Amino acid sequence: MKPERHIIVGDVHGCREELHDLLLQVGYRPGWDQLVMVGDLVDRGPDSVGVLRWIRELEVTGGAVSLAGNHEEKIVRYHHLLAHALGAEAGLTESQLQVYHQLAPADLDWIARRPYFFKGPGFLVVHAGICPQIHHTLEDLDRNREARRRLVRIRHVDAFGNMLKLIQAGVPGARPWHEVYDGRFGVVVHGHWRCGEVMRGPFSYGLDTSCCYGGKLTAMVFTDLQRPAFVSVPARRTYRHPPPIG
Numbered sequence: 001m002k003p004e005r006h007i008i009v010g011d012v013h014g015c016r017e018e019l020h021d022l023l024l025q026v027g028y029r030p031g032w033d034q035l036v037m038v039g040d041l042v043d044r045g046p047d048s049v050g051v052l053r054w055i056r057e058l059e060v061t062g063g064a065v066s067l068a069g070n071h072e073e074k075i076v077r078y079h080h081l082l083a084h085a086l087g088a089e090a091g092l093t094e095s096q097l098q099v100y101h102q103l104a105p106a107d108l109d110w111i112a113r114r115p116y117f118f119k120g121p122g123f124l125v126v127h128a129g130i131c132p133q134i135h136h137t138l139e140d141l142d143r144n145r146e147a148r149r150r151l152v153r154i155r156h157v158d159a160f161g162n163m164l165k166l167i168q169a170g171v172p173g174a175r176p177w178h179e180v181y182d183g184r185f186g187v188v189v190h191g192h193w194r195c196g197e198v199m200r201g202p203f204s205y206g207l208d209t210s211c212c213y214g215g216k217l218t219a220m221v222f223t224d225l226q227r228p229a230f231v232s233v234p235a236r237r238t239y240r241h242p243p244p245i246g
């Protein structure tokens with residue numbers, strides 16, 4: 001059955017209580033509403049494993065979809081490298097290691113199976129964004145490791161639409177990907193780029209409103225894509241102090 005409403009939720013980062021507040025606020029009905037999580041369920045906040053297992057359950061009982069974020073990807077990479085005694089190369093933070101050690105094998109399997117995008121009518125959900133230079137068709141999005149890496153990390157692009165590294169954000173001609181994005185996949189709904197309010201591009205909405213940093217957790221809710229509602233709940237605490245990046 002066609003879902004009545006889409007509810008797309010920004011980066012949760014272990015903020016389980018706020019996720020509870022938000023789903024209550026929007027009146028989420030598992031099985032009726034299509035819930036889509038943009039990724040980065042884990043790390044930084046107080047209860048990563050609680051969030052992860054709750055969403056795992058909602059996938060089974062309510063058809064929720066939860067995408068890969070760069071934090072999920074990093075944990076999977078660590079897990080694979082550990083098997084070859086190369087764990088140190090993954091460069092996990094202390095907080096990421098803590099999450100990793102709380103995960104059961106079934107949690108790790110689940111994380112490793114996260115999809116990289118969700119395509120709905122007129123819109124696309126990804127964790128970070130689109131790289132105009134390499135993502136031309138839906139098949140390109142998760143075609144290979146490099147394509148997937150861009151989907152979960154992209155912020156700025158150069159004049160040719162190539163992804164720039166974080167430290168290159170200030171180079172001449174660098175622009176946020178969503179300022180350059182031409183709408184080829186419809187409206188892109190994403191997280192990853194932490195800000196105070198919903199980030200709006202010509203064809204995009206960014207939903208990472210900094211919950212784990214004491215901001216708020218935000219959902220985009222719509223039955224008609226032309227008239228979305230943005231619903232936020234405040235963080236109950238400041239769990240982390242933000243690193244100095246834009």
Ligand SMILES: [Mn+2]
Nearest residue numbers: 040069070192
């Ligand atoms: Mn992210």
